[in-house]
Amino acid sequence: MSEFDVIVVGAGPAGSSAAIKMASQGLKVLLVERGDPVGSKNVSGGILWGNDLAAIIPDWEKSAPLERYVERKVTSFLTGDSEIAIDFKTKKFQEKKTGYSVLRTRLDSFLARKAAQAGAMVVTGVTVDSLAMKDGRVIGVVNEGETITADCVILAEGPNPRVAMAAGLVGKPNDRTVGIGVKHVYKLGENVINERFNLRGNAGFAGEYVLSFLEGDVYAGGFLYTNKDTVSMGVVINMATLRKNGNTHSFDIMEKFAQHPFISSLVEGGQLQEYSAHFVYEGGYEDMPRAYGNGYMLVGDTAGFSFSNGMILQGMNYAISSGILAGEAAIEARKDNDFSAESLSRYQKKLDNSPAVLDKKNFQGISNVVWSPMVHRAIPALLESSLYSMLYESGKPKKHLSQIMMKSLKSSGMNSKDLMVQGYRLMRRM
Ligand SMILES: Cc1cc2nc3c(=O)[nH]c(=O)nc-3n(C[C@H](O)[C@H](O)[C@H](O)COP(=O)(O)OP(=O)(O)OC[C@H]3O[C@@H](n4cnc5c(N)ncnc54)[C@H](O)[C@@H]3O)c2cc1C
Known part of the structure; x- marks a missing residue:
């Protein structure tokens, strides 16, 4: 018999959310985190779009260590001389707050405390070295040569998942991912x-x-x-x-x-x-690994759920939602007393209908257009020179917008065909 129902490796938002979900339903859970205190190894901008937390912490907006709610959102191009920005402020953000700035050491410690309160055993300052395997299935984790056994291991190691990589469950990070x-x-x-x-x-x-x-x-x-x-x-x-x-x-x-x-x-x-x-x-849908197997599941960044491309940066919300879904799958697998790959495939089915996977699928290839010369050079140059020509009173006869745009387009290094083709691609991907 295993020592734990589930061992969770990593107490970021993904791992702690999974642990809270499972422990609150009576599963015997061990949450292992290398950082001490929890969160000390973690970095996020960080704006937390926290709606998903409501499923495991109904009063999260009152109890979590949130800094400020997002009221003013600015998306901006910075050139050497100028800033061209969309500055969006709305009463709707005031009325329906879900985006909050957070500091990770505080947020992660809070989530790990919630997991402990729900009944999970939380161990900090311990690095899991590898997975313990027997007959082709995961049976626990290894730390300094010692095996701790569990019926299932949830890997929530973040974007550089050494344990998952060593076991061949995910690919090595590369310049694209x-x-x-x-x-x-x-x-x-x-x-x-x-x-x-x-x-x-x-x-x-x-x-x-x-x-x-x-x-x-x-x-x-x-x-x-x-x-x-x-x-x-x-x-x-x-x-x-x-x-x-x-x-x-x-x-x-x-x-x-x-x-x-x-x-x-x-x-x-x-x-x-x-x-x-x-x-x-930064990997896309095509880079996502299979998120389950015999005795294991992958969540959060380890499963490829972050969404980042130089304009959009979100990952904590997907980490939380994937952690909760893996927790649900483990609870159901416990009831069936079956942690085989076939049984844990229910996690993939849950994921496939969730925003975490649907966003990845719907925005496939967006990084190719966002990390592009058009977005980083041509559009800002075009906007800068058009706005400057339109808004500066030079004392000379005024030009029509179409003339200004054509001149600016020329100096941005693009022609109108490029702009239409690239612009169409961008619109399709956004
Ligand atoms: C600069 C930056 C800005 C960002 N800004 C935002 C933002 O504004 N909004 C947003 O939603 N997302 C943002 N993200 C992305 C977000 O931080 C991640 O998507 C999110 O943290 C993923 O959560 P996770 O739980 O999967 O992994 P992580 O938060 O990385 O947590 C993994 C945990 O596992 C632990 N661990 C790893 N290996 C082991 C091991 N072998 N043994 C024990 N413990 C282990 C780590 O110490 C860590 O605590 C940002 C990321 C960065 C780097």
């Missing part, structure tokens, strides 16, 4: 944040930026999120272009973003409190 994220947290104080970002109470600002000003054909996105009295600021860099460029470092890109005139004024005087770097999962 991971990007590199670098993040700073600056302390500014609550009043300064409210003044600079035009906020009141616990309303928050979430800005995402295409860093078009970078030289050397390196593509990167930036983010700036307000917490209660700090701001989280970071970049996500496309690995393929970073490697090709060869002489630009990720921390230089972070510095350049921080020093951009329209960003530096927002964080001026801030005290650097945290500095971290992490893989960001």
Whole structure:
């Protein structure tokens, strides 16, 4: 007989959500986390779209350590001289709050505590070395030569899943499937944040930026999120272009973003409190591994659920929802006393009908257009020169918009056919 019904490897949002779900239904669960405290190894921007938490923590909006709700959302192109932004603020965000800024050490510790309260055994500061196998099925995990047995193991290791990789359950990360994220947290104080970002109470600002000003054909996105009295600021860099460029470092890109005139004024005087770097999962639907097998399931980033492409960055919500679905599948498998691949295939069926998989499927190939010269160079150049020509009074006779656009298009390096073809591709993928 196994020591546990289920062992969960990794107490990020995916692993803890699975553990809460299973332990609250009476399963004997061990949640193992290498970080101590929980969350100390983790990095997110991070805006949590937390609706899924309601299924396991009904009062999550009151009890979870949320910083500010997203009231103002900015999507912006940053060129060397300009910022071209869509600045969206709506009463609807005030009335129906689900996007909140979070700090991971606080959020992850909270979720792991919830798992412990539900009855899971939570062990921190312990790294699982490998899976224990017998007769082609997973029977537990190995730590420093010692085997701990379970009927099922849920791997929730995040975007660099060494245990899953060593067992051949997922492929190795490559330039297409991971990007590199670098993040700073600056302390500014609550009043300064409210003044600079035009906020009141616990309303928050979430800005995402295409860093078009970078030289050397390196593509990167930036983010700036307000917490209660700090701001989280970071970049996500496309690995393929970073490697090709060869002489630009990720921390230089972070510095350049921080020093951009329209960003530096927002964080001026801030005290650097945290500095971290992490893989960001960027693989598409076609990169997703099979999420179950004999005695195991994969959840969160390990199963390929993050959605990141330099403009959109979401993963915690999918981590939570996949963790809950794996938890449900384990509860049903426990009732049947069957943790075979056939029995656990119910997890895949649940996933296939969930937004986690449907979003991946519906947005297949989006990274090809978002990480493209069109988005990172041509569109910002076109917008910048058109807006400048339209909005600046030069004292010379005015030109029609069509003339301005044609001239700007020429200087952006694209012709109108390129623009239509690429624009159509972008619209189809968005
Ligand atoms: C810079 C950056 C910004 C981001 N911004 C956002 C955002 O704004 N919104 C959003 O929704 N998502 C964001 N993401 C993505 C999000 O962080 C991930 O999708 C999410 O954390 C995945 O959750 P997870 O539980 O699958 O994995 P993780 O959060 O990575 O957790 C995995 C856990 O497993 C532990 N672990 C790993 N291996 C072992 C082992 N062998 N033994 C024991 N423990 C182990 C780790 O220590 C970690 O605690 C961002 C990511 C980055 C890097």
